[in-house]
Amino acid sequence: MAKTVAVPLQPGAALTHRRQVRSLRRAAWQRFRRNRLALLSLIYIGVLVAVALSAPLLAPHNPVQSDIRAAGAFRQAAWIDDANPQRAGSWTYPLGSDSIGRDVFSRLLFGTRVSLLVGLITALCTLSIGVSVGLAAGYGGKRTDNTLMRFTDVVYAFPGLLFFIVIQIAFRDSWAGNLLNGLVLLFVTLSIVSWTNVARLVRGEVLSVKEREFIESARASGAGDRRIIFRHIFPNVLGPIIVSGAYIIPGAIAAEATLSYLGIGVRPSVALDAPFPTSWGSMILDGSKSWESQPWMLLGPSIVFASVTLAFTFVGDGLRDAIDPRQQ
């Protein structure tokens, strides 16, 4: 019965070990590349990042400028015709205009910035905190587990919405609240509220993996705790971490939309050169009110958002498959 363990640890194999690790990484990357879907998704995400960075160059109109006389309110998407010339689709406004005559396509491009930023940074913070706490709780002794889990309980038990609303009310007008139109406040509050799930998940997995045979053998051959955690346990608990990571990003983007719906989201800014004028979440909110008049106000950001969610899911799955040492 072949044991498919990460790396068999033998004393005196340090040098070979490092070379093996490097080749392991390369092997993982090879596996990832072979997964075409994951690769495509990664490229797609890269394209979106590029779009976010170069939005001012790509957007046909200013996302904040409301040119109501020229654009007209609720102009339909370019391929949709309408008897009213003010509302007939035209390729000057590829996805049409919104309720006050702003170009939907340009707003979509600029919205990528906020949404990607919210998603990625929140995921990063959430995962760092959650994974650290989870690993420590799962692997450390009963007392560490207990203390950390009770602390997690308190944070988890605290209703997120109350936290959001109160933090918004309290800090909205302070310097911290004004950074990036309230984006920084949003990241911080979102991360504080979301890390507990990851922590519990990781802890559960660690508890389970901790008892498996290969860990026993690693310990028996004298490996220290840190090595065990990083070389053996961590790769084996990556699965659920990656899956939930792939959900944190779109979850954060959707949370921003929901918070805007409740009136405690990112503050709107009408400065012509505002770097973060809007987000997919706000566009979905606007669009959900006017979708009967102009459906692409809602469809545009929804489709892009859904595709990004899919992309992150595929990347997540691909990563998990690539890293999993037991895959043949």
Added chain:
Amino acid sequence: MTSLTIEKGPTMRRYLWIITLVLVLVMPLLAACGGDDSDDEPEEADATEQVDAATPTGNAQAATTPAPQTAAEPTAEPTEADDDTDTSSGDNVLRVHQRFYPSIIDPQQSGFTEDIAILLLNYEGLTRLDENLETVPAAAESWEYNADATQITFTLRDGLTYSDGSALVAERFRYAVERTCDPNVAGVYQSILFVVAGCAELAETDPTDQAAYDAAIAALGVQAPDDSTLVVELVQPAPYFHTVASLWVFFPAKQELIEEGGDTWWQQPELQIGNGPFQLERVEQDQLVTLHANESYWEGRPALDGFEYIYQPDSTVALEAYRAGQIDIYRPDPSQFDAVESDDTLSEELVSFPNAATNYLSFNLTVEPFDDPKVREAFAYAFDRETFCTEIRSGDCSPTLSLIPEGVPGAIESDAFAFDPDAATQALADSTYGGPDDLPEITLTYVNDDPAEQPRVEWIAGQFRDVLGVEVTLEGMESTAWVETLYDPATRPQMTTLGWIGDYPDPQNWLSTLFTCEGVESSSGYCNEEFDALTDQADSELDEATRMDLYAQAAELLISEQPVIFLNNSLSFFLVKPEVSGYATTAGDIEWPGQRASMLTITTDR
């Protein structure tokens, strides 16, 4: 075996998931659109229909020139109650949609339209307004002023009862006045009765000082010498007071029931025994308020068996409920106008008429920079009211530059501070700041309960940015928090939009009630002695022509000072099911067409 390799197979399978994804996302939308009539396929017939329906401003403007009357679109003549109204069937119930649930349904405390919508059905004052918005007898069958209009005597009808059959006597109305002026109650409409002798003094009394309190109550100038007579003493001549007696502050809620229920008495329908055409039956927080017909109403029972207000804050769900036949009257959100007007059925059911309502952008004159009149002028010149109404608000208002709406007595013509970008920049240059750069931070506060409001305020801020070069910060607030900030100059927003709906068609209700030093808008910091002198004199003037002239002078003064930017007058648009008939609209109808004058005659054919 990796998990997500797509098997090589027929091309269809490879793309199947893309198609399914798109379908899952788009199907509900398609389904909903398909359920309507042609949305995106314009035919010749549709084109003409759209053009007609898309010019509501045209209709409204035609209708505003005469006095606020029954307006354009399908309104039936007020008919007599049909004889086939089956008192036993109980199916003839009118269901009206409301967005906001009332915060308090108490005659002497309520101030918002959603509260008053219920009060107007359950109770009745000494007088009421007819479909021409003229004051006619209600609980009182007649009234008489003394020689100089400093005293008014009301004579109640014989045999008046509450809906439970108990006698309704003049003492009840006396109590209503007393309760309005009571410092413990302190409703928002309290000041409207300050013209009654002793009312202002009572309102200022410290309620913990029992002796002073009792004395002030005793000194109140309202008496009920017998069951059918009410005598009110006035501090100065007030020839309009019989109209004030139609307002909700006069509604005779029963003292013993209020005391029984305590602070939340108004939530229990059995404690709200009223004398109006309907009687409150059921109050479900945030959901539903129902009333049934009052058989003992003095003019005879209404045509309807019952009345329902259904509360749903989301406009899409509400429109769908209207389509599904769950509600009979629905006021569409401006963002839905396009969809409604391009729908064959819905565009037929749209009723519109002008309201005696003015919306304005109010300033806080106690803080910079709006203490400088030139800055206020600059912002006034910078506002493109025309575009705002036709494009941004999809035509649900008509621009105005003065306070009193056309058609209401006291309205004046003005073209001061109309949209003029050059004049705007000039005014800003002439101000103490010399231009946009030295201005302090300016915040435009708005209520963000309705997501549709956000693009509109973004447009407004965009205007100020484009015309004046001023960066306005937008601040959204929940409505309860916002209401609270309005009463104190220290917390009042720098800029925020407000509206005023006329309670009765008299310039006193606009100029004196709002902008005097004691008026409703006094917390904005506006207080002009000259204005007060003019309105005080006009309030007590008995000669009609002189009176109107004085009010006109006050109105001109107000415009020249621009303590607020007058924006527009509201146009009401309602979707009304064809089964509903028997109503005549008035400019005072805010919650449903026929609200003011057709409570008895409106009916459905169910």
Added chain:
Amino acid sequence: MAGYVVRRVLWIIPVLLTVAVITFFLMYRAPGGPWSDRRRLPEATEAALNAKFGLDKPLWFNGRAASDAQARGENNLLRVGRAYLDSQFFNYLFGVARGDFGPSYQSRGTESVQSVLRREFPTSAKLGLVAITLALLIGIPLGIVGALRQGSFFDHLTLILATTGVAIPSFVVAVLAIVFFSSQLGITPIRRPEEWDGLSTAYLLPAIVLGLGPMALIARLTRSAMVDVGHQEYIRTARAKGLAEGIVARRHMLRNALLPIVTVVGPIAAELVTGSIIVESIFNVPGMGREFVTSISARDYSMIMGTTLFYAFLVVLANLLVDVSYSFLDPRIRVA
């Protein structure tokens, strides 16, 4: 195990206490008070109301009352201590110990918090339970089939469902669902209040909308966990032994794959059961979720505290149940 459970139950108290302290602290950070929700009040009235409900006392500790007591010659330490603790926070705690969560300030004291919760919690609970049941009933099988048929059309279908579950915010799904069901199936959008008594079909649509997100997560987690477990040795052993695929799946994989699902379901259930503001407001559900947000706007302090503590209690309970179930699911895990 029994000792472990007892210890965990005892731990609930300090956890709830900490939550109470944090909530209390945060609540008072928000400007305004409980009396300003409807109209401006004259100062005298406001002062009288504050006195009536004990809102004029200091927040945390009442040093003044303690020193007053001592000045009066009070020697009994218990009494002085009690005076010292005559503050809003401790009076609240003492009330809770007696089962009294305070008056709802929105009702001006005519209704107590526990009475409001008793009235509204069952509706939210029913909604949440139906939602989580649907999520499990549909999510787990979807995940299993996805894992067994990796790369198939079905696998991709679950992926798509999972995506829509997370990608579209609930207020959009809710509204679209209502419109779709109303225009196509004739299901009326607005429900009467009495339809929420008992367990009627009215709960179905909002529960679906509410459960969509959790369903997506559960499906993906199941699938991922089963794929993981599928690679482990004992499964390969079982396969090598020639056991039928179905038996292999059911008996071995599922039990261990349930671990991450259980971890997640517990707290999610607690969250769903205490109501979602958006779904409740769009579907006109008279539940706790909407009440919670209203009470924050209205600064109804005791309502906020009561709802928060109740919510926290449910979450902590759910976590305890999850932890206890760990040892049943995977005997090798020793939490106790």
